Amino acid sequence: MIIDLPSTTTSQVNKKLVELRESGGAVALGRVLTLVIVTGDGTEVEKAIQAANDASREHPARVIVVARGLKQAAPRLDAQIRVGGDAGASEVIVLRLYGALADEGAGSVVPLLLPDAPVVAWWPSDAPESPAKDPIGALSHRRITDAAAEADPIGALQDRVRSYTDGDTDLAWTRLTSWRAVLAAALDLPPHEPVTAATVSGAADSPSTDLLAAWLASYLDIPVRRLEHPRGPGIVSAVLERPSGNVEIVRPDGKVGSLTQPGQPDRRVALQRREVRDCLTEDLRRLDPDEIYEATLHGLSKITKGDEAEQETDEEGEES
Structure with missing residues (x-):
């Protein structure tokens, strides 16, 4: 089931999640972590969601996708909630941020984090030079990047050397x-x-x-x-x-x-x-x-x- 919430707020998203739980459409009690995916508002969003859905069968999670759109647009938050067959063993919340909100991903994520559950941030591509200093990375216990998906993979790997902080990892390492x-x-x-x-x-x-x-x-x-x-x-x-x-x-x-x-x-x-x-x-x-x-x-x-x-x-x- 997919529910669209155009031009909304995080409080309205939370309210809708509570309604879904009460109606039996989604249960959050079994979630073991919050996975925050930070990406652009393009085709890679669906690829990242599919990978997260597959991973959720071993690690049930709340998946929050921060899809940053055009900064030149008017400030707007479009949300989408996916549960059931469209979310694997998770519940997926897609936040599409436009205008000035595109740089405020952390502020939109905090109200939606599961209480008392670890937070993992994942950048499928275009990771910050220092993930631990990124506002969303600073919220996370674990930070996952992918140097192979960057425009300059070897240069991105050198960034990982300079910025390494406990909790960082990279999919280029996991592939080994x-x-x-x-x-x-x-x-x-x-x-x-x-x-x-x-x-x-x-x-x-x-x-x-x-x-x-x-x-x-x-x-x-x-x-x-x-x-x-x-x-x-x-x-x-x-x-x-x-x-x-x-x-x-x-x-x-x-x-x-x-x-x-x-x-x-x-x-x-x-x-x-x-x-x-x-x-x-x-x-x-x-x-x-x-x-x-x-x-x-x-x-x-x-x-x-x-x-x-x-x-x-x-x-x-x-x-x-």
């Missing part, structure tokens, strides 16, 4: 969960030798490739090269160098990778590029600071960047 799990499992198998160096290849604008390289550099304390690969998308390969032979994962198609390591048969591993809904669901499982993500951000300064052509030239020089 499968890669990290496969690499960790491979190192658990014999021979149990130290890794001496690593090389990670991926698209030039892939923040996840940078983060995987930084994670290896930070936690293995080894030199890591981050190479640009023309194939893409995202991460293409990761090679860990050990005395008896390399551990190598190659994923040329963005779907299935091949794992090669000494003394073990080659294996195919599922490394499908993760959907936003899956990453969001994972991030909503924890509200505490992510120390590993923080250390990985600091590890970005430890990696060496290059491209595939430079790598091939270096290898030819070594052979000669």
